[in-house]
Amino acid sequence: MSIQENLKKVQSQIPSHVCLVAVSKTKSNEELMQAYQAGQRDFGENYVQELLTKNEQLPKDIRWHFIGHLQSNKVKQIAAFVYLIHGVESLKLLQEINKQAIKNNRIISYLLQIYIAKEETKFGLSFEECDALLASSEFAELKNVQLKGLMAMASFTDNQSLIQSEFQSLKSYTDALQNRGIQLPILSFGMSGDYQLAVACGSTLVRVGSLIFGERNYSK
Numbered sequence: 565m566s567i568q569e570n571l572k573k574v575q576s577q578i579p580s581h582v583c584l585v586a587v588s589k590t591k592s593n594e595e596l597m598q599a600y601q602a603g604q605r606d607f608g609e610n611y612v613q614e615l616l617t618k619n620e621q622l623p624k625d626i627r628w629h630f631i632g633h634l635q636s637n638k639v640k641q642i643a644a645f646v647y648l649i650h651g652v653e654s655l656k657l658l659q660e661i662n663k664q665a666i667k668n669n670r671i672i673s674y675l676l677q678i679y680i681a682k683e684e685t686k687f688g689l690s691f692e693e694c695d696a697l698l699a700s701s702e703f704a705e706l707k708n709v710q711l712k713g714l715m716a717m718a719s720f721t722d723n724q725s726l727i728q729s730e731f732q733s734l735k736s737y738t739d740a741l742q743n744r745g746i747q748l749p750i751l752s753f754g755m756s757g758d759y760q761l762a763v764a765c766g767s768t769l770v771r772v773g774s775l776i777f778g779e780r781n782y783s784k
Contacts, residue, residue: 567598570776578763578770583750585629587773589614593621595777600626608650608771612638619645631771633687636660644668650715650752650771651677653688655702658709665708673712675752678737680730681719688716691737698746713750714738715769718758727758731765738766 565573571586578584588596589610596607600623609615610632619628627647634649636657642649643664652658652674665672676697679688689697694714697703716734718727731753738751752769754762759770 567595567777568602570778571599571602571604574759574772574775577760581768582763583769585631585769585771586776587631587755587771588618588777589632589773591777593618596622599776606647608773612641615646616641629771640664640667643672644670646672648712649674651675651687653677655697655700658706659702662706662709671708671710673710675713675715675750676711678714678716678734680716680734680753682726682730683719694737698741711748713748713752713768715750715752717755718753724758724761728761728765731762731767735766 575584583606584604585606585608586599586604587608588599589608596618599607605625606627606629608629608631609618612630612634615628615630628645629648629650630642630646631650633651634657639657639660643661649661649672652661653676658674661672661674676694677688678694679690714734714737716730718730721727734753735751738748741748750769751767752771753765754767754770756772756775759767759772762770
């Protein structure tokens with residue numbers, strides 16, 4: 565099937581209120597444009613340099629999501645245009661995003677990354693660390709960043725019940741925060757292998773790459 569057919573198939577399997585981010589890392593401009601011409605506007609990139617190049621060369625109404633592990637010294641390179649930064653997991657990084665947002669006279673939206681997996685390779689804050697961050701005076705001082713929600717990555721496993729329990733733990737935590745008056749419109753978990761389960765567990769943003777574009781080519 566073509567990229568456009570793949571995209572339409574994924575779109576048909578998620579409700580209209582769920583945002584689909586097409587993960588386009590390592591994919592060519594031509595491949596992105598096939599999805600763009602089918603109406604896709606939200607694209608996710610993992611590498612700053614690749615994102616900079618694509619932002620220069622592709623249509624300006626694309627909403628670029630930075631979904632990789634962002635280093636503080638790279639924030640300034642994407643601060644002028646990035647739509648949403650996923651995976652913020654430290655006050656230090658958040659302070660740098662705020663600093664660069666001020667320089668660019670804008671408010672940058674972001675998601676806090678929560679650690680829900682049973683793996684050492686995943687990043688994120690524990691629920692307790694997130695509570696502490698949200699309650700801190702340093703957090704309250706940041707006026708040029710806007711918390712849009714939480715994101716997490718489940719364990720890399722075929723055990724669907726484990727993945728479901730991890731997703732549900734984040735949904736429960738988000739509900740508890742909203743009961744305390746912290747409004748979080750985005751709850752992001754779910755990728756190519758588990759996005760339908762994620763939506764059933766309450767995800768409002770899924771990141772799908774290989775089901776749309778095919779397997780990634782890291783040799784480029």
